[in-house]
Amino acid sequence: MTQSTFRGPGAGAGPLMRVWAASEPAPDRLENEDHLLQYGQLVGVLDGATVPEGFETGCVHGPAWYVRQLAARIGVAAARRPYAALAGNLAAAILAVRADHEGRCDLDHPGTPSSTVCLLRHDGDHVDYLVLCDSPLVVDRGDRVEVIADDRLETAMAELRQSALAVAGTGAGADPTIRFRRAVTLQRQQMNQTHGYWVAAANPDAAFHALTGSLPLGGADGVRRAALLTDGASCAVDQFGLFDWRGLLDLLGRDGPAELIRRVRVAEAGDGGPGRRRHKRYDDATALFCDFEEAP
Structure with a gap:
């Protein structure tokens, strides 16, 4: 688990931002396709899209390479x-990152590597945020907890599942493999499309379809705490129901992100292990927790 403390830029920098973070690959996987980003006042989490077995990507690199490159390039952009x-x-x-492929890959392939992005930047008396695809930002604003989530992938997948069912059928004679492969194919066709969903991949225009905004620090509705999560960590609430969002923030503040991931692993290994709406038992998990304190 990593820990950092930042002071906002400029005079009257406002509250300190203390950061705790942890990231862990799925137990059945050697390589972590999630990634943590910490550069100055900018923090973030990224979640690379796992390539299902038997599917091509048109790329000689994998999701783990893509998220590492993208995180590094976000850091360079923030520095500049x-x-x-x-x-x-x-x-x-x-x-x-397009240039980092060095012309070796077909970046127009529908399966080109992609990643979610969730960013938070401490900027003195406020924070700026960006959420792209299904890695949510959870913020404690005193009397309420606000979840900033991009649900376009979930909406698209619900529609795609219905289309896949129409092809593969239902009931005892249905073929789940055909249904899954059909859903993946349809999902790829919906990536970075106006009526589909948006994710960081090869098209820079996707960035301008992210959810963005600013939230105050301090005051009655100011941000006290924030959590940036990949879906392998947010599933503690929205799939396994281990606690509500405020309970998740409380756990992160008390026991840290590594404990959240440990509890997810226990849930994954139990009877509900495969997870609702999951095609895999385990997932990479990443959680980054920010606590904002007034400077002395």
Whole structure:
């Protein structure tokens, strides 16, 4: 688990941001396709899309390579333009990773490597955020907990499952393999499309479809705490129901992100292990927790 403390830029920098983070690959996988990002006042989590067995990507690299490259390029963009809009910096990072492929890959392939992105930047008296695809940001604003989530992938998948059922059928004679392969094929066709969902891949325009905004620090509705999560960690609430969102923040603040991941692993290994709406038993899990304290 990593721990860092940042002070906002400029005079009257506002609250300190203390950061705790942990990331762990799925127990049945050697390589972690999640990634943590910490660069100055900018923190983030990324979740690379796992390539199902038997599917091509048109790329000689894998999801783990893609998330590492994208995180590094986001850091470079932040170094060059520390106060630029997060969407603009993400677009620049995606464009830079295109060049990192060095012409060896078919970046127009529907299975080209992709990643979710969740970013939070401490900027004195406020924080800026960006959420792209299904890695949510959870913020404690005193009397309420707010979840900033991009649900377009979930909406698209619900529709795709219905289409897959129409092809593979239902009941005892249905073929789940055909249904799954059909759903994956349809999902790829919906990636970075107006009526589908948006994710960081090869098209920099996706960055401008992210959910973005700013939230105050301090005051009655100011952000006290925040959690950036990949779906392998957010499933503690929205799939396994281990606690509610405020309970998740309480656990992170009390016991840290590694304990959250441990509890997810226990749930995955239990009777409900395969998880609701999952095609795999385990998933990579990453959680980053920010606590904002007034400077002395």
